[in-house]
Amino acid sequence: MNARVIILFGAPGGGKGTQATRLSAELKLPHVSTGDLFRENLAQGTALGLRAKSFMESGKLVPDDVVLDMLFDRVARPDCKQGYLLDGFPRTLPQAAALDARLAAAKASVQVIHLKVPESVLVERLVGRRTCKQCGNIHHVKFSAPKAAGRCDKCNGELEQRRDDSPDVVTKRLATYRAETQPLEGHYKQAGILHEVDGNRPADEVFKALKQIATGVEVR
């Protein structure tokens, strides 16, 4: 059987990561997140990790060769043999072209799902985020406020606004998304493998829609 690959894309703050985790468990396919790959490479202090870091911190996209190396290294592992769910990649048309070639060579069956959320909603979600310094748990000042102000519900660690989520970096990230990633919509539409999902509704409803696309079965 050929591997099946599901590519989930959408703007930062759109709930893509959370949905990808749920879908991965549902489909029993590994969730390959380029964000996680960065963190692994950073934690292990690899050369790729250090290169990626300087770009991420200034809200810029990491160069293609770095991302591609990390990704192709990851999906070559045995657990990805049946397929995998991609989150955070591709982010640009050249990355999409590189991935297309590789997936075509592997005769993988590919579905692309675009999670659509209005930009004003994304800004509110991102700027309100507070991340635990200790365990990485994420709260939101409005949508998932911590029980004690400034403290993580899970470990009581100190909550902070990551630099990535500060208003000026959020503005840059969304502008980068519009310029670099948004064109993927047209690319995949032309390839006839694009599915659009309205991401601006409760997470359970979004998940149902994703599951329906991924399994091809009406879910109630």
Ligand SMILES: [Zn+2]
């Ligand atoms: Zn914590």
